[in-house]
Amino acid sequence: MTEPGRHITEEDLHAYVDGRLDTERRAAVDRYLHDHPDVSESVTAFSAEREGLRAAFAERATNPLPPSLDFARLVETRLTRRQAPWRMAAAVALALGLGGASGWALGARLPSGIDALAQEAGASHAVYSLDKRRPVELGAAQRDDLTRWLSNRLNRPVAPPDLSAAGYRLLGGRLVAAAHGAAALFVYENAGGTRLTIYVRPMKIVETTPIEQVDIGDLDGCAWVERGVGYTVIAAEPYKRLLELSKHVRQQALAPI
């Protein structure tokens, strides 16, 4: 960019506006602008735009922060609750000499807890909810059989919640294989043909966590743990709607069946 004899390009003009030219090049552009008043006019306008935008946005940045952006709180919830188990897992893996081949101990987070739950739920949703003809093993007509069967296999009471008030009709459910054993998948459908799945499996650690947003590829999901049982709700719905639905699910799971 420093060749003084080089033609002045459009790039030079913008770098000039942004103050990103060295003195030599800057002087060359100055000379060029002096000889080309029409271009000079544009460059003046670009600089005015730049200054105007900076001033306008500077004002906006001073708006008070909403509570959701309280950084200290974010750090507390994010780093103490989620990062710590990962760090421990990574340390253990390093100590055992694992992870060298896959490289995950060096960078990517080892999926565990909610992340692993959400990942499995996403895979089940993708595979089974897309199956138009046979998304479930036992249909809604055999709800009692379904409940008994899955409760036996998961070794705890599990039943499909009623989401009809929210417009979702139960299609049925199935048993799903997960890394730690059996999991249950309930499949629902609304009048528009959108399918929703609820993935349920026991977690290793008995705890209860708030509902949180999880990444499921192109979709949003909600996941939480209720007294050691993990739940993930997935559908092509906006997150706020999913959250509402998840609250319904959570409430019904709390009530003894």
Place this chain on the structure above:
Amino acid sequence: MAGVLSSIEACVPALRRYAHALLRSPQDADDLVHDTLIRALDKLHTKRSDAEVRPWLFAIMHNVFVTQLRRAKARAAKEPLNVINETVQEEQEQNLRWRDLMRSFNCLSEEQRAVILLVSVEDLSYAEAARVLDIPIGTVMSRLARGREQLRQMMQDGAKARPCLRRVK
């Protein structure tokens, strides 16, 4: 660690500025900042220690933003699209001095706005902006040039109360 965290916190106003400029609704913009901070904290261990915090955060925000657009599209395929209220942000533009400029700016494509913001307002270098948006530096330059030129023409024609046609993505 504490150093990185305070650097991230210092960037919150800039992230909000950028998000509010990219998105129509202030609520969505703050949600985007929130999701960006969460993602940044989750990815903290993947950040190279010598990498600058600001471009790193903007790159995360860009990725979160693109993912959300993709999700919105996935949903839109199944549901009628919500009509976006174009005027919300403009009405909230308190300072009349910048109203015409902001109105014209909002008429630019999202891609042009992103480049202009990163370069003109957030002082990122062209190379940093290219990395943040994951596009070649030549594309940064051409979007910058085209965006600024369009803005100039709109301002010249007088930013009258002309309806601004914008693609809803």
